[in-house]
Amino acid sequence: MPEYKAPQRDMQFVLNEVLDVENHYQNLPGCDEATPDMVAAIMEEGAKFAERVLSPLNQVGDQQGCQFNDGQVTTPDGFKEAYQQFVEGGWPSLAHDPQWGGQGLPESLGILINEMVGTANWSWSMYPGLSHGAMNTLEAHGTDQQKQTYLTKLVSGEWTGTMCLTEPHCGTDLGMLRTKAEPQADGSYKVSGTKIFISAGEHDMADNIVHIVLARLPDAPEGTKGISLFIVPKFLPTADGGVGERNGVSCGSIEHKMGIHGNSTCVMNFDGATGFLIGPPNKGLNCMFTFMNTARLGTALQGLAHAEWGFQNSLTYAKERLQMRSLTGPKAPDRAADPIIVHPEVRKLLLTQKAIAEGGRALIYLSALQVDKAHMAEDPAERAEADGLLAFLTPIAKAFLTELGFESANHGLQVYGGHGYISEWGMEQNVRDSRISMLYEGTTQIQALDLLGRKVLMTQGEALKGFTKIVHKFCQAHSDEQPMQEFLEPLNKLNKEWGELTMKIGMKAMQNRDEVGAASVDYLMYSGYVTLAYLWARMAQVAQQKLAAGEGDTAFYQAKLTTARFYFQRLLPRTRSLVETMLSGADNLMALDEDHFQF
Amino acid sequence: MKVLVAVKRVLDHNVKVRVKSDHSDVDLTNIKMALNPFCEIAVEEAVRLKEAGIATEVVVMSIGPKAVQEQIRTALALGADRGIQIETDTMPESLSVAKLIAKVVEDERPSLIILGKQAIDSDNNQTGQMLAALTGMGQGTFASDVEIQDNEALVTREVDGGLQTVALRLPAIVTSDLRLNEPRYASLPNIMKAKKKPLDVKSAAELGIELRAHTELLKVEPPAERQGGIKVASVEELVDKLKNEAKVI
Ligand SMILES: Cc1cc2nc3c(=O)[nH]c(=O)nc-3n(C[C@H](O)[C@H](O)[C@H](O)COP(=O)(O)OP(=O)(O)OC[C@H]3O[C@@H](n4cnc5c(N)ncnc54)[C@H](O)[C@@H]3O)c2cc1C
Numbered sequence: 138m139p140e141y142k143a144p145q146r147d148m149q150f151v152l153n154e155v156l157d158v159e160n161h162y163q164n165l166p167g168c169d170e171a172t173p174d175m176v177a178a179i180m181e182e183g184a185k186f187a188e189r190v191l192s193p194l195n196q197v198g199d200q201q202g203c204q205f206n207d208g209q210v211t212t213p214d215g216f217k218e219a220y221q222q223f224v225e226g227g228w229p230s231l232a233h234d235p236q237w238g239g240q241g242l243p244e245s246l247g248i249l250i251n252e253m254v255g256t257a258n259w260s261w262s263m264y265p266g267l268s269h270g271a272m273n274t275l276e277a278h279g280t281d282q283q284k285q286t287y288l289t290k291l292v293s294g295e296w297t298g299t300m301c302l303t304e305p306h307c308g309t310d311l312g313m314l315r316t317k318a319e320p321q322a323d324g325s326y327k328v329s330g331t332k333i334f335i336s337a338g339e340h341d342m343a344d345n346i347v348h349i350v351l352a353r354l355p356d357a358p359e360g361t362k363g364i365s366l367f368i369v370p371k372f373l374p375t376a377d378g379g380v381g382e383r384n385g386v387s388c389g390s391i392e393h394k395m396g397i398h399g400n401s402t403c404v405m406n407f408d409g410a411t412g413f414l415i416g417p418p419n420k421g422l423n424c425m426f427t428f429m430n431t432a433r434l435g436t437a438l439q440g441l442a443h444a445e446w447g448f449q450n451s452l453t454y455a456k457e458r459l460q461m462r463s464l465t466g467p468k469a470p471d472r473a474a475d476p477i478i479v480h481p482e483v484r485k486l487l488l489t490q491k492a493i494a495e496g497g498r499a500l501i502y503l504s505a506l507q508v509d510k511a512h513m514a515e516d517p518a519e520r521a522e523a524d525g526l527l528a529f530l531t532p533i534a535k536a537f538l539t540e541l542g543f544e545s546a547n548h549g550l551q552v553y554g555g556h557g558y559i560s561e562w563g564m565e566q567n568v569r570d571s572r573i574s575m576l577y578e579g580t581t582q583i584q585a586l587d588l589l590g591r592k593v594l595m596t597q598g599e600a601l602k603g604f605t606k607i608v609h610k611f612c613q614a615h616s617d618e619q620p621m622q623e624f625l626e627p628l629n630k631l632n633k634e635w636g637e638l639t640m641k642i643g644m645k646a647m648q649n650r651d652e653v654g655a656a657s658v659d660y661l662m663y664s665g666y667v668t669l670a671y672l673w674a675r676m677a678q679v680a681q682q683k684l685a686a687g688e689g690d691t692a693f694y695q696a697k698l699t700t701a702r703f704y705f706q707r708l709l710p711r712t713r714s715l716v717e718t719m720l721s722g723a724d725n726l727m728a729l730d731e732d733h734f735q736f
Numbered sequence: 737m738k739v740l741v742a743v744k745r746v747l748d749h750n751v752k753v754r755v756k757s758d759h760s761d762v763d764l765t766n767i768k769m770a771l772n773p774f775c776e777i778a779v780e781e782a783v784r785l786k787e788a789g790i791a792t793e794v795v796v797m798s799i800g801p802k803a804v805q806e807q808i809r810t811a812l813a814l815g816a817d818r819g820i821q822i823e824t825d826t827m828p829e830s831l832s833v834a835k836l837i838a839k840v841v842e843d844e845r846p847s848l849i850i851l852g853k854q855a856i857d858s859d860n861n862q863t864g865q866m867l868a869a870l871t872g873m874g875q876g877t878f879a880s881d882v883e884i885q886d887n888e889a890l891v892t893r894e895v896d897g898g899l900q901t902v903a904l905r906l907p908a909i910v911t912s913d914l915r916l917n918e919p920r921y922a923s924l925p926n927i928m929k930a931k932k933k934p935l936d937v938k939s940a941a942e943l944g945i946e947l948r949a950h951t952e953l954l955k956v957e958p959p960a961e962r963q964g965g966i967k968v969a970s971v972e973e974l975v976d977k978l979k980n981e982a983k984v985i
Contacts, residue, residue: 142750145768146768170928170931172931174806174809174931175927175928175931177806178806178809178810178813178922178927178930179924179927181810182813182921182922182924182927185921186921190921222921225923226921226922226923226924227923227924227925227926228924230924230925231924240924240925240928471964472964689766690765690766693766
């Protein structure tokens with residue numbers, strides 16, 4: 138049976154030792170509750186829930202999947218009860234406004250809990266995950282009355298939420314969406330259209346489901362500037378806030394799919410369903426953008442989740458599985474063969490997963506702290522700065538970490554050999570489950586265009602400069618630490634090269650916009666490797682410092698250093714190949730005539 | 737009715753125990769610590785008594801350095817009302833612990849005192865019994881069920897031969913066994929409330945108890961590594977080996 142243990146030591150390391158979260162929370166108004174002992178207590182309880190309640194349901198969810206019967210969806214055994222426990226524990230309320238029943242804790246703490254919940258059971262975690270998206274929408278753009286009616290129920294967890302964007306003919310290009318909303322005399326709207334791929338669109342875990350729907354008003358302009366946001370509840374609320382009449386929205390079917398079987402992916406039919414406008418008309422996409430980064434960070438987390446899960450289980454296996462002898466002579470002479478962890482190539486598989494999971498954790502937490510600051514910092518300049526940094530890091534975290542999360546999940550399977558391919562061990566599920574993360578919340582290609590086109594080139598490189606400055610400052614600050622040179626030297630070089638590459642692509646793009654597209658994914662991956670190198674260097678620096686001071690757990694810090702070294706010597710060199718390909722131009726992609734692909 | 741629960745900070749049951757290189761003790765540096773599982777059950781029982789309207793207040797106490805406040809907070813998050821820490825530099829032996837608890841009992845005058853039957857670090861299983869001797873109260877150890885009726889506690893005990901039920905006049909002492917209940921998960925709002933619940937700190941000296949060591953730890957050694965097993969061809973061979981080689985039957 139695969140297992141998950143929340144890596145609390147590493148989580149604490151990143152939070153406290155690398156990112157100094159105590160200081161961070163103390164400087165944010167309203168976060169004084171989040172003291173280190175409180176954070177530790179919350180983490181501990183979240184870990185228990187993830188390990189004991191959710192982790193054992195992960196395989197069940199995959200094997201049973203969701204069942205569809207005449208508009209109703211039944212979730213796998215245990216999912217509903219686990220959700221009930223989650224609600225009783227008050228977890229949905231963590232990062233929300235106390236005015237609506239929330240605990241008012243910072244968003245970053247919620248992300249910390251999501252890491253454990255999501256790693257233990259990604260499919261399950263999507264039900265509260267989608268609610269969180271709906272809550273953020275309502276919190277930012279709803280009227281007080283809408284908050285009173287819907288937000289309080291979502292915060293308490295009694296109801297869940299969805300995000301209904303995608304339609305059969307449009308996923309990436311939401312400007313084409315057709316779902317209509319007709320104004321009614323009473324101020325409500327009649328919403329009609331078909332949405333597909335709606336996660337958690339229908340299920341049996343809560344009394345009501347609040348759909349947040351993108352649709353068009355009758356007089357709306359074409360394209361993305363004509364989209365509005367609506368609340369469409371499955372059951373219309375009664376005057377006293379209870380569950381009333383059934384609304385005209387129903388689930389037509391659920392998808393049979395590659396992974397995340399425990400989460401329902403629904404076709405949702407809106408047949409003149411009663412809806413309520415949120416935010417200004419035709420500004421729906423702008424409204425969505427206000428928390429797009431937070432939502433995408435939530436998906437970036439999936440990369441970390443599958444890397445961590447694969448790593449934990451394949452590590453256990455690699456120590457137990459006996460096969461062949463070490464090339465340098467038997468390491469377990471009294472046994473029939475050596476455990477496979479003695480083989481260099483098996484270690485490469487393990488270390489890659491470890492470096493991605495731990496580096497990814499640092500990247501997610503760093504971004505999460507920017508979410509806090511962007512929302513809560515007193516000083517507007519500080520808020521703006523954090524928002525900018527978050528906007529820059531988000532596409533990197535989302536696309537890079539999910540791509541490497543998938544690679545890591547694959548490595549996890551590889552460690553198990555043929556047994557990895559057999560369902561019982563859970564490793565093939567991990568690969569299948571991880572695959573979706575590169576598709577939803579904006580595909581890798583779309584994130585890459587967002588990074589290179591919108592975030593970097595459109596700001597004339599300002600966003601990139603903002604980040605490379607941070608990296609540069611870090612390198613400067615530790616330039617006299619001799620043992621850090623092995624990390625700082627390559628990091629400094631890449632940090633400079635990053636700007637030069639951007640210039641080169643920018644120049645080419647002035648002649649031909651396809652150059653942006655042609656370089657985008659390679660550019661994003663390059664950016665990911667450099668960003669992670671910065672974080673690994675920071676972690677190495679803390680480890681060096683602790684070792685030099687003789688503080689704490691020596692083995693832990695040694696392992697950090699060794700993993701940092703692995704990252705710099707085995708993963709970071711991938712940037713060399715990316716540089717070549719990203720600069721190779723659009724021609725090698727565009728030259729082939731569309732009709733000649735077949736030859 | 738007031739219930740007093742005494743809890744201990746021990747190493748987490750998931751942690752693999754390591755022995756210090758000089759064999760002087762178990763190595764606890766940077767080891768994850770937790771509430772002793774039997775103590776957690778004791779807290780749960782007290783909270784359930786309160787929820788059932790039988791107990792009116794649940795007081796939780798722990799003895800040790802400042803760090804034990806973490807475990808007191810954990811108990812408060814599970815539903816206890818207030819905490820008492822008896823500050824000591826190190827973890828005292830069972831008899832000193834029992835004496836300190838007896839002092840608190842004198843001050844607090846609880847009707848029921850619930851303890852874990854043993855702590856998973858030293859596995860002594862004696863504090864509850866010592867406390868009973870010191871206070872002269874009745875004891876129901878290894879409890880798998882506790883019922884309060886009028887002025888009595890009916891305690892079902894897990895004994896070697898099965899179950900035994902004893903009736904204890906209150907105030908009384910109960911020590912919890914594994915099957916007494918299944919502790920809840922602390923809810924997020926309760927974790928946050930726990931921080932605001934009162935927690936008194938007293939020193940052992942203030943209570944007038946002198947901490948004495950009655951035993952001396954000479955050496956700690958990890959259990960011998962398990963030797964590889966062998967296959968036997970028949971039941972006769974197995975019996976023979978058990979008799980003549982292993983000498984266990
Ligand atoms: C399991 C699952 C759950 C989902 N949950 C939800 C949900 O809860 N709510 C919701 O609204 N949606 C949801 N989705 C939909 C998801 O967000 C979309 O599938 C995704 O946005 C991609 O859209 P598409 O499938 O239409 O692909 P398309 O947009 O048709 O893209 C096809 C391919 O073309 C590429 N491409 C498109 N445009 C460009 C470009 N300009 N440059 C380069 N490449 C490009 C894409 O990267 C992709 O590889 C879910 C999907 C799945 C499979």
